[in-house]
Amino acid sequence: MSERTLIKNLAxxxxxxxxxxxxxxxxxxxxxxxxxVLRDESGAxxxxxxxxxxxxxxxxxxxxxxxxxxxxxxxxxxxxGELKHDERVKLGGxxxxxxxxxxxxxxxxxxxxxxxxxxxxxxxxxFLDLRRPEQNLIARVQTTFEHALRGYWNDNDFIEIHTxxxxxxxxxxKAELFEVKYFEGKAFLAQSPQFFKQMAQPAGFGKVFExxxxxxxxxxxxxxHATEFTSVDAEISWIDSHEDVxxxxxxxxxxxxxxxxxxxxxxxxxxxxxxxTIPSTPFPRIPLAEAKRIVAEHGYEVPRHDxxxxxxxxxxxxxxxxxxxxxxxxxxxxxxxxxxxFYHMRHDDDPGxxxxxxxxxxxxxxxxxxxxxxxxxVLEAQARDKGLDPEELGFYLDFFRxxxxxxxxxxxxxxxxxxxxxxxxxxxxxxxxxxGPTRLLP
Amino acid sequence: MSERTLIKNLAxxxxxxxxxxxxxxxxxxxxxxxxxVLRDESGAxxxxxxxxxxxxxxxxxxxxxxxxxxxxxxxxxxxxGELKHDERVKLGGxxxxxxxxxxxxxxxxxxxxxxxxxxxxxxxxxFLDLRRPEQNLIARVQTTFEHALRGYWNDNDFIEIHTxxxxxxxxxxKAELFEVKYFEGKAFLAQSPQFFKQMAQPAGFGKVFExxxxxxxxxxxxxxHATEFTSVDAEISWIDSHEDVxxxxxxxxxxxxxxxxxxxxxxxxxxxxxxxTIPSTPFPRIPLAEAKRIVAEHGYEVPRHDxxxxxxxxxxxxxxxxxxxxxxxxxxxxxxxxxxxFYHMRHDDDPGxxxxxxxxxxxxxxxxxxxxxxxxxVLEAQARDKGLDPEELGFYLDFFRxxxxxxxxxxxxxxxxxxxxxxxxxxxxxxxxxxGPTRLLP
Numbered sequence: 001m002s003e004r005t006l007i008k009n010l011a012x013x014x015x016x017x018x019x020x021x022x023x024x025x026x027x028x029x030x031x032x033x034x035x036x037v038l039r040d041e042s043g044a045x046x047x048x049x050x051x052x053x054x055x056x057x058x059x060x061x062x063x064x065x066x067x068x069x070x071x072x073x074x075x076x077x078x079x080x081g082e083l084k085h086d087e088r089v090k091l092g093g094x095x096x097x098x099x100x101x102x103x104x105x106x107x108x109x110x111x112x113x114x115x116x117x118x119x120x121x122x123x124x125x126x127f128l129d130l131r132r133p134e135q136n137l138i139a140r141v142q143t144t145f146e147h148a149l150r151g152y153w154n155d156n157d158f159i160e161i162h163t164x165x166x167x168x169x170x171x172x173x174k175a176e177l178f179e180v181k182y183f184e185g186k187a188f189l190a191q192s193p194q195f196f197k198q199m200a201q202p203a204g205f206g207k208v209f210e211x212x213x214x215x216x217x218x219x220x221x222x223x224x225h226a227t228e229f230t231s232v233d234a235e236i237s238w239i240d241s242h243e244d245v246x247x248x249x250x251x252x253x254x255x256x257x258x259x260x261x262x263x264x265x266x267x268x269x270x271x272x273x274x275x276x277t278i279p280s281t282p283f284p285r286i287p288l289a290e291a292k293r294i295v296a297e298h299g300y301e302v303p304r305h306d307x308x309x310x311x312x313x314x315x316x317x318x319x320x321x322x323x324x325x326x327x328x329x330x331x332x333x334x335x336x337x338x339x340x341x342f343y344h345m346r347h348d349d350d351p352g353x354x355x356x357x358x359x360x361x362x363x364x365x366x367x368x369x370x371x372x373x374x375x376x377x378v379l380e381a382q383a384r385d386k387g388l389d390p391e392e393l394g395f396y397l398d399f400f401r402x403x404x405x406x407x408x409x410x411x412x413x414x415x416x417x418x419x420x421x422x423x424x425x426x427x428x429x430x431x432x433x434x435x436g437p438t439r440l441l442p
Numbered sequence: 443m444s445e446r447t448l449i450k451n452l453a454x455x456x457x458x459x460x461x462x463x464x465x466x467x468x469x470x471x472x473x474x475x476x477x478x479v480l481r482d483e484s485g486a487x488x489x490x491x492x493x494x495x496x497x498x499x500x501x502x503x504x505x506x507x508x509x510x511x512x513x514x515x516x517x518x519x520x521x522x523g524e525l526k527h528d529e530r531v532k533l534g535g536x537x538x539x540x541x542x543x544x545x546x547x548x549x550x551x552x553x554x555x556x557x558x559x560x561x562x563x564x565x566x567x568x569f570l571d572l573r574r575p576e577q578n579l580i581a582r583v584q585t586t587f588e589h590a591l592r593g594y595w596n597d598n599d600f601i602e603i604h605t606x607x608x609x610x611x612x613x614x615x616k617a618e619l620f621e622v623k624y625f626e627g628k629a630f631l632a633q634s635p636q637f638f639k640q641m642a643q644p645a646g647f648g649k650v651f652e653x654x655x656x657x658x659x660x661x662x663x664x665x666x667h668a669t670e671f672t673s674v675d676a677e678i679s680w681i682d683s684h685e686d687v688x689x690x691x692x693x694x695x696x697x698x699x700x701x702x703x704x705x706x707x708x709x710x711x712x713x714x715x716x717x718x719t720i721p722s723t724p725f726p727r728i729p730l731a732e733a734k735r736i737v738a739e740h741g742y743e744v745p746r747h748d749x750x751x752x753x754x755x756x757x758x759x760x761x762x763x764x765x766x767x768x769x770x771x772x773x774x775x776x777x778x779x780x781x782x783x784f785y786h787m788r789h790d791d792d793p794g795x796x797x798x799x800x801x802x803x804x805x806x807x808x809x810x811x812x813x814x815x816x817x818x819x820v821l822e823a824q825a826r827d828k829g830l831d832p833e834e835l836g837f838y839l840d841f842f843r844x845x846x847x848x849x850x851x852x853x854x855x856x857x858x859x860x861x862x863x864x865x866x867x868x869x870x871x872x873x874x875x876x877x878g879p880t881r882l883l884p
Contacts, residue, residue, distance in 0.1 A: 076846060
């Protein structure tokens, strides 16, 4: 492995010989001195090379200077030289006086995108777009967030599962299903791990989680939808109601956001001008019907014929909660049975309502959770009620025939959390490689 | 949340009132006393209920006794009663004298599988098969192993990526590709995250990892192949050769196995009669040509016309390494270019060989790693050399045109590691839900 110092560690290193590796961000090729800004995965540093002149003032032969003059933006190289701390250098207070450059890979001179390119153009060249410090930070924030979630789950004895994405039938809506040629037959891509994470319950696993892809053949082109996304899922047993799921969910988010704030809070402030807030628990909970009443009282009638909220309503109730309780999160609870899947448990005393919630973060829904119906006769009746064929659901209904504990869980879109945490306008900005109806490349 | 004590915690709890929840494993319905073995995700405990008799010796009305008599195996319930430590109780040295039972979900009386059912039958009823303590342990070992890998990566500043599984074209062999109907067109399922994890290199991410599904339309029915599997991938920059990848790889495995041994070593010994060994580093490395010579000297000529090893050869070289070096792992290095993908870097001084390795664990290949070719002209030539169409690979080749550091990485099958670690004969035993050419259910 090449001995290199990460650029972020230069400030704390002693003056003296040093080697750094990265890509050329800018070259300032001046008459007397040349400057290169080199960036690696941890930061950027200024490399400096004073040109050599003869006694008559004419430039001397200088191979290094020629190399620098020829550097194209994006070229990857290793630079060796002398590290020097100098307060006058704006970029980190250090510079490296070059002794030599070893070029690993030369970049084509023209970069196809610029900072002001359209998002579609930037997605065409996503691997270049990701070089921006903002994108690097998004990736690191997500890494830290996920690791903290898994730390919470691990500390609390959850089992990690990897459910299959190839299924014999639909798990949610048939309308949004991708079909796969499967040898002589066909298969479908899982729209969520719903059925299989529930399977861990009759399996006696107790508490499970999964972070993995989910697929929706949804022809939407909104800023919040993708055909493939990373779903964060958990499912726990022996709950009394969806309240227990919400408690786990909010503790999990506190763990994730605490780690993010600790590790990246300053960088997030610097690059996105966002103050990461660790939410207080319990998060506010508002039954959906009440939430609709509240937004109506504040002048917005949700223009839907079903009982659901709409995106504008979610923004408004979120704004209300932020103002009233100073909280960025709100659980909207007790959605109508008519707009929830058949596997959500309904209230005993009001079967028109489910024991479910949506979690809204900074105005947008990031998650749906619920207690699941585990009584197989009720489950079967609810499936029929929704026009589903219990025959086709046979393998799933079997999970409930041989004993199963009461249970519930949630599914949460990872990119949505990142988008809302970092105040980004579009999922595309926070997804490594976005997939949409017309986007399969790169 | 119901207040319950995990069964594994009973031994350390004080005698007195207690509540446990789980499923009925066995009922011994004797004349004078009834016993129920209740299991939860952490262990099993004996519940005891002495029947009540009148002065004349005839049994009194006893609702609890009737309930116990009617319990079917698999029924989930919560039991409350008095915890009592008693050395004579073989099962954990404690029992719970029952006060009451609350049944959550009644199981159908006949269980469709038994311990001696065929593996195919057990897979039909995987959610019941997973109730076995061995299966619970496998799931926990995998959880611990993965968490330790991610801990290593996190400590070493890797970025976690989630590459898309929907692709516009093949990343490996076209023969083993699943095709997806994608709106008006088509897509393919990623056979590995190869192209997209490499994309993180020109993106300047430095070091990345991913744990996610991969898909192979491979019609094999061996004990080691699946059409969907969990792939553990890492890719690092600024390497000098595949040697740097092997170093990272072995350190990672040491981290994973150390955590497994610490947390589950005793249980693994008890349930699988396997002693988990923490491998010493460096793992033995043997060039493939030498490995073939060694197995030939020991009486086995690999019956292949290409330059590859075969499974029997892998078993034999592994046995040789175990005997000679006392090591369960061996890196076989420097595979022939003819049997490696176009993106493997070849030796400068011998282009017939690649800078690559396979990692063999207890006789079976678990991983392939390599330095990648990052010089775009060479990469393009190697692709052509393999009969691939550089046009079709255009989006991938672009990754190398705008600067890229030297890099390499590996992909490793998670279930294979578990299978070999726990001395299981078949991937199906260690996969949550196996997928094969004729297996899409449950």
